[in-house]
Amino acid sequence: MTFSQGFLDTEATHLAHNYAPLPVVLARGEGSWVYDVDNRAYLDFLAGYSALNFGHQNPRLIAAARHQLETLTLTSRAFRSDRLAPYAEALTSLCGKESMLPMNTGAEAVETAIKIARKWGYVRKGVGPDRAKIIVSDGNFHGRTTTIVSFSSDDGARDGFGPYTPGFVSIPFGNAAALEAAIDDDTVAFLLEPIQGEAGVILPPDGWLRDVRRICSDSNVLMVADEIQSGLGRTGATFACDLEEVTPDIYILGKALGGGILPVSAVVADWDIMGVLSPGQHGSTFGGNPLAAAVGLEVVKMLNEGEIQARTVELGTIFADGLASIAAESQAIADIRIRGLWAGVDIAAVGPTGKEVATRLASNGVLAKETHGQTIRFSPPLTISRIDLALGLERIAQSLD
Numbered sequence: 001m002t003f004s005q006g007f008l009d010t011e012a013t014h015l016a017h018n019y020a021p022l023p024v025v026l027a028r029g030e031g032s033w034v035y036d037v038d039n040r041a042y043l044d045f046l047a048g049y050s051a052l053n054f055g056h057q058n059p060r061l062i063a064a065a066r067h068q069l070e071t072l073t074l075t076s077r078a079f080r081s082d083r084l085a086p087y088a089e090a091l092t093s094l095c096g097k098e099s100m101l102p103m104n105t106g107a108e109a110v111e112t113a114i115k116i117a118r119k120w121g122y123v124r125k126g127v128g129p130d131r132a133k134i135i136v137s138d139g140n141f142h143g144r145t146t147t148i149v150s151f152s153s154d155d156g157a158r159d160g161f162g163p164y165t166p167g168f169v170s171i172p173f174g175n176a177a178a179l180e181a182a183i184d185d186d187t188v189a190f191l192l193e194p195i196q197g198e199a200g201v202i203l204p205p206d207g208w209l210r211d212v213r214r215i216c217s218d219s220n221v222l223m224v225a226d227e228i229q230s231g232l233g234r235t236g237a238t239f240a241c242d243l244e245e246v247t248p249d250i251y252i253l254g255k256a257l258g259g260g261i262l263p264v265s266a267v268v269a270d271w272d273i274m275g276v277l278s279p280g281q282h283g284s285t286f287g288g289n290p291l292a293a294a295v296g297l298e299v300v301k302m303l304n305e306g307e308i309q310a311r312t313v314e315l316g317t318i319f320a321d322g323l324a325s326i327a328a329e330s331q332a333i334a335d336i337r338i339r340g341l342w343a344g345v346d347i348a349a350v351g352p353t354g355k356e357v358a359t360r361l362a363s364n365g366v367l368a369k370e371t372h373g374q375t376i377r378f379s380p381p382l383t384i385s386r387i388d389l390a391l392g393l394e395r396i397a398q399s400l401d
Helices: 003-014 059-069 084-095 106-125 146-150 176-182 208-219 240-244 290-305 307-329 354-363 386-399
Strands: 026-030 033-036 041-044 099-103 133-137 168-171 187-192 222-226 250-253 265-269 333-339 342-347 369-371 375-378
Touching: 041 386, 059 290, 084 099, 084 265, 084 290, 099 106, 099 290, 106 133, 106 146, 106 187, 106 222, 106 250, 106 265, 168 176, 176 208, 187 208, 208 222, 208 240, 290 307, 307 333, 307 342, 307 386, 354 369, 354 375, 354 386
Parallel strands: 133 168, 133 187, 187 222, 222 250
Antiparallel strands: 026 033, 033 041, 099 265, 250 265, 333 342, 342 375, 369 375
């Protein structure tokens, strides 16, 4: 029995079976590489579902975290810390907004945005009590809390967890006419992913975000963009909404905001929206803690420099060309969708399953994960070198041969 097998056996015995991970037991990482307990090296082409946009053990982020670990890590929001206000100022400036509410996980941030949108609808728009509606998209993924799965179209996430939270209307993703038709006097927000990540990196039609912005503005409805996976450089822009020069009313951020070091999320909006909250109506013991604020502030500084975004555009072109070349030579690929360093590759129905391809990739030293059966998602760190990206493409081609 290998060292890894012992870990797998222990996990099967003592860990809840809410995930079905590949049989790889990772022990350390650096940059775009991770190493298992048997010291085998893998290129990380998942990067924690975009939580590791800046790579494993990024020196700047580790230095910021280490310094804060040695000074102060938690106060709770009962007291102020010297890290939170500078972080809030930097993040709101990055987003072009006035205020932010710090949370921990992405799902917490989505729940927070839902509460803010509903309260805004009652206080600012004049919607009747308990009548607020939020429009969402079919195929969405915003987390797995009881409220969020209530408007999921993924039966695996929903089944067995009712009764479901009311107040949501789902429409086809990327369909502006359906959005316009779904809005009524009780509609307070449209919650959207600019690109649907969990669904398989599904891209909307060109111009859809601009249409959404226009429709929401005309209808006095909040445009709420979940940029947890798509934001912070992943598409080659700071936010995916920037690709169409659109600014939502509310940004929901997470994953890479914590640099892959700890969970950090935030809701960012102007005061006419955020100001509907008063003390005691929402909070989190760990939200905005000094350690999270120190790491988040360094993430914002890196994004303000613009180098990450520029590299992602350049490497994204190389990645797209490489995947297209593989598809031209392989009958296993049915379709490719890509923005920046974020790709969804559909495996042909007559070929291997997505899980089989993910297993082959791991055997060839590349870590990625399937979704919805036949789609492989690739999201390598934005700091990946050209040499490592080329090596990863070679191994993908080998796995699909």
